[in-house]
Amino acid sequence: MKKLSFLIVLLTIQVNLYAQKDHKWHYLFDGKSINELRGYKLDTFPSAWKIENGALVAQTNVPNVDLVSKDTYTNFDLTFKWAVSKAGNSGVFYNMLENSSHESGNGNSPNWLDNFEFQLLDDIDFNDHEPRRSAGSLYDLITPTGKRLKPVGEFNTGRLLVDHGHVEQWLNGKKVVEYELGSKELNDLIAKSKYSTNPKFAKSTSGHIMFQHHGQQVWLKDIKIKRL
Secondary structure (H helix, E strand, O other), X not given: OHHHHHHHHHHHHHHHHHHHXXXXXXXXXXXXXXXXXXXXXXXXXXXXXXXXXXXXXXXXXXXXXXXXXXXXXXXXEEEEEEEEOOOOEEEEEEEEOOOOOOXXXXXXXXXXXXXXXEEEEOOOOOOOOOHHHOOOOEOOOEOOOOOOOOOOOOOXXXXXXXXXXXXXXXEOOEEEEEEEOOOHHHXXXXXXXXXXXXXXXXXXXXXXXXXOOOOOOEEEEEEEEEEO
């Protein structure tokens, strides 16, 4: 009996130590290691992205391949630095499941209509100037407020907080978007958006983090995450 009690105590300590470690910040990309990332529906890191001067860079004139986290997340705090080329477009998705495939001739992500997206964009030269699809927006749903965007080619800081249904998007140190998953306000916005005809939209409550390869250059670095 004493031996069993000892084993239970030891197991509890190990679980608690793991939980404490798991809830600390760790890098998805630290400027060198790509061990935490892979290509969408791939077991390996894709050649469509390269490491250049400590940043992940989406390559042009190659088939688009999105980056996904190897681990899945439910509640988390994600921070990163990003920049795009002239007319560049990218985004950060969450609760992403790899259940869609690329369509021929479509350069967008396979499941870009299935999940919420934190938009990364050149607001000036990209051909879509709708505010609710601008940099920092919850794509096609919520326009960012009070944002300060760096010039094209300079790094912005981003933060995506998903905390038990409460979501915040930050840009360069300022909260620009805030919403509650499942709320009437958000559901009303979805009903008026391009997502309205997709019964799969935002149904997943856990999944991978995904960084979009949209065909233009995007730079990502200092990508950190912690579970909540």
